[in-house]
Amino acid sequence: MSTAEQLATALNQLRSRVGDRVLGPDDPGWDDARRPWNLSVEQHPAAVATPESAQDVVAVVDVARQHGLRVAPQGTGHSASPRASLEGSVLLDMSRMNAVQIDPERRRARLQAGAQWRHVVGPAAEHGLAGLSGSAPDVCVTGYALGGGASWMIRRYGLAANSIRAAEVVTADGREVRADAGSEPELFWALRGGGGSFGIVTALELELFPVRELYGGVLFWPQERAAEVLGAWHEWAAGVPEEMTSLGRLLNVPPLEEVPEPVRGRAFVLVEAAWLGDEAGGAELLAPLRELGPEMDTFAMIPPTGLPALHMDPPEPVPGAGDGMLLGDFPAGAIDALVGTAGPGTDSPLVSIEVRHLGGAAGRPHHEHGALAAIDAPHALYAVGMAANEDMKQTVVERLDRLQAALAPWDAGRFLNFTERPVGTARMFSDETHRRLREIKSKYDPDNVIQANHEIPPAG
Ligand SMILES: Cc1cc2nc3c(=O)[nH]c(=O)nc-3n(C[C@H](O)[C@H](O)[C@H](O)COP(=O)(O)OP(=O)(O)OC[C@H]3O[C@@H](n4cnc5c(N)ncnc54)[C@H](O)[C@@H]3O)c2cc1C
Numbered sequence: 001m002s003t004a005e006q007l008a009t010a011l012n013q014l015r016s017r018v019g020d021r022v023l024g025p026d027d028p029g030w031d032d033a034r035r036p037w038n039l040s041v042e043q044h045p046a047a048v049a050t051p052e053s054a055q056d057v058v059a060v061v062d063v064a065r066q067h068g069l070r071v072a073p074q075g076t077g078h079s080a081s082p083r084a085s086l087e088g089s090v091l092l093d094m095s096r097m098n099a100v101q102i103d104p105e106r107r108r109a110r111l112q113a114g115a116q117w118r119h120v121v122g123p124a125a126e127h128g129l130a131g132l133s134g135s136a137p138d139v140c141v142t143g144y145a146l147g148g149g150a151s152w153m154i155r156r157y158g159l160a161a162n163s164i165r166a167a168e169v170v171t172a173d174g175r176e177v178r179a180d181a182g183s184e185p186e187l188f189w190a191l192r193g194g195g196g197s198f199g200i201v202t203a204l205e206l207e208l209f210p211v212r213e214l215y216g217g218v219l220f221w222p223q224e225r226a227a228e229v230l231g232a233w234h235e236w237a238a239g240v241p242e243e244m245t246s247l248g249r250l251l252n253v254p255p256l257e258e259v260p261e262p263v264r265g266r267a268f269v270l271v272e273a274a275w276l277g278d279e280a281g282g283a284e285l286l287a288p289l290r291e292l293g294p295e296m297d298t299f300a301m302i303p304p305t306g307l308p309a310l311h312m313d314p315p316e317p318v319p320g321a322g323d324g325m326l327l328g329d330f331p332a333g334a335i336d337a338l339v340g341t342a343g344p345g346t347d348s349p350l351v352s353i354e355v356r357h358l359g360g361a362a363g364r365p366h367h368e369h370g371a372l373a374a375i376d377a378p379h380a381l382y383a384v385g386m387a388a389n390e391d392m393k394q395t396v397v398e399r400l401d402r403l404q405a406a407l408a409p410w411d412a413g414r415f416l417n418f419t420e421r422p423v424g425t426a427r428m429f430s431d432e433t434h435r436r437l438r439e440i441k442s443k444y445d446p447d448n449v450i451q452a453n454h455e456i457p458p459a460g
Helices: 003-021 030-034 054-066 117-125 141-146 185-194 223-237 279-290 304-309 332-342 390-406 431-444
Strands: 047-049 070-074 089-093 100-103 108-112 164-170 176-180 200-207 214-222 244-252 267-275 300-302 320-327 350-357 379-386
Touching (some): 030 047, 054 070, 054 089, 054 164, 100 117, 108 117, 117 141, 141 185, 141 200, 164 185, 214 223, 214 279, 214 304, 223 267, 223 279, 223 332, 244 332, 267 279, 300 304, 320 390, 332 350, 332 390, 350 390, 379 390
Parallel strands (some): 047 089, 070 089
Antiparallel strands (some): 100 108, 108 200, 164 176, 164 200, 214 267, 244 350, 320 379, 350 379
């Protein structure tokens, strides 16, 4: 049988098991089905399946295996860019499985694997609770949490991966299992920070935290003051309590109609922060930064439902090219390197370069940790630019390369969630953790059926 005939047979079998929840390249709606959140990435899988239940996922895994296809789970496609070619894969679009239940007594959320943070934040807040959500409300909780999960509360509560209390998983051999502290402990360990290589998650149970309000907001200065403000922020952040999570950022606001006039088309240096405490305490802590005379100051007491607006992430899919790195320190030399490569007067195509302050609970191994126990670096950088066509993408990628080269003296490795290029997972974990992850991959998926964005290869 030719490859085309084999694929046609596989598609027919998939349709007989999951009906119209599977599309092939000749079907109407194909281009919409294969399009990820990051619109700069062209995905060309063999088929796209949109399961509505764990049984659908089992069916897809069974048929894919029989035909030598891989299975690539996707929440939204925020991290579509590092994934290898999908030519021989079924893309498993989990977005229809997005139901969320909150158990306020046990402070738990049970969510299907396609749920995004926007599906969780509101229902949890109704009970005075919050999950460890990141900056963007439309990121899928599962992809985010499996890859570590850096939230606005990371310095107080640690990585979101370690707030996973249980995962329901379809394994590469088509079994439905529950992984938690008492069952499938190795799989449970690997899922918490090791990424999506170990099974197809169909539901998660997450710990929630009692948070009714935070003091959160943004301070804006003209970007000409980048070095001064980033230096002051770095010094200030070194002394704040764990209840304060913040970042320093260069933001070149696009000149788009929908952007409010005071910021449209302007270049800023920002400090964004969330303080788990009251207004008086937060204001006292922020005083040294306010003494620098910010042009705008949006700090206020906000419920957790206000957090997703803080970082001003794009509300809809966009074409972007980005990448990140961990920094072992962010002293004046690193600030000069950053500002000199992508600050004022450099004609930088990067829209945003942020440096997040970690440490605190982010840097201490969680008492019930999985593969990513903590992040052993005080700062994480992430930079991104618009990539609406190949030329724009190339220009952004070149500047990302220059930025990473300029910051090489402070390079402290890679954080899976902020890595949007295929660098190899060995750079994201200690040798010992990577070796253990590879062994677990061999045990649960020896034939490498499941295709993650950042793949842990089976031990070999
Ligand atoms: C605008 C923006 C803001 C962000 N903010 C933050 C932030 O504040 N903190 C942070 O830590 N990260 C952040 N990220 C990074 C984000 O967490 C990662 O891109 C994450 O992988 C997105 O998950 P997803 O499922 O939405 O994306 P996808 O690209 O769909 O998935 C990424 C990978 O997750 C795995 N995966 C997804 N679903 C499943 C499943 N059901 N079973 C098994 N594996 C699965 C797969 O390996 C997949 O390739 C941000 C990214 C963007 C673009």
